[in-house]
Structure formats: structure tokens, C-alpha cells
Amino acid sequence: MTVHGWVILGDAVTKRVNGQEIIITAGKSGDLGMAIRxxxxxxxxxxxxxxxxxxxxxxxASDRLRQAGDS
Structure with missing residues (x-):
């Protein structure tokens, strides 16, 4: 099952962001939605x-270039 691009795996969710796999667990609250937010x-x-x-x-950098051009 997926939610907003997150894949739910029991009490954890995963998502690939910039080539890196992000894994979030529900933690002490037990609320995956809150953990994702x-x-x-x-x-x-x-x-x-x-x-x-x-x-x-x-x-x-722009300021330095401008100053170098004024010299």
C-alpha cells in the first residue's frame, strides 16, 4: 500500500528520495502519519x-564580480 509516495510496510514506511532509501517507523506514538509529517x-x-x-x-559571488569590474 502507498500513501503520498510512501510504501507502508507494517509499522514502517519507506520512500526513495534523491537516490536514498528513507525508512520511518511509527515510534513511541504508533502514528505513522505523524511520523511522516x-x-x-x-x-x-x-x-x-x-x-x-x-x-x-x-x-x-555576484558582488565580488561586480566589484572586480568596477576596479
């Missing part, structure tokens, strides 16, 4: 943080 929220925050870092790198 928590992982997806954490992944969303991680990706936003990394995208912000990449944006800062691009902006810094």
Missing part, C-alpha cells in the same frame, strides 16, 4: 536552509 517538515526546513545558503553564496 514530522520527517517531511524537517526535510522542508532543511531544504529551505540549504537554498538560503546557496542564495547567499551566489549573491556574494
Amino acid at each position: 514530522a520527517w517531511e517538515d524537517n526535510e522542508r526546513h532543511r531544504m529551505a536552509h540549504e537554498l538560503g545558503n546557496l542564495g547567499r553564496l551566489v549573491n556574494d
Whole structure:
């Protein structure tokens, strides 16, 4: 059975993300839905943080190029 791309295997779910197999268990709460939402929220925050870092790198490189052109 699958839910939003997750494959349910008893008390665990799996999903392949960027070539890596993710396995989540229900944990102490026993609620797989809550475990999936928590992982997806954490992944969303991680990706936003990394995208912000990449944006800062691009902006810094752009500023350096602009400054080098002004010299």
C-alpha cells in the first residue's frame, strides 16, 4: 500500500528520495502519519536552509564580480 509516495510496510514506511532509501517507523506514538509529517517538515526546513545558503553564496559571488569590474 502507498500513501503520498510512501510504501507502508507494517509499522514502517519507506520512500526513495534523491537516490536514498528513507525508512520511518511509527515510534513511541504508533502514528505513522505523524511520523511522516514530522520527517517531511524537517526535510522542508532543511531544504529551505540549504537554498538560503546557496542564495547567499551566489549573491556574494555576484558582488565580488561586480566589484572586480568596477576596479
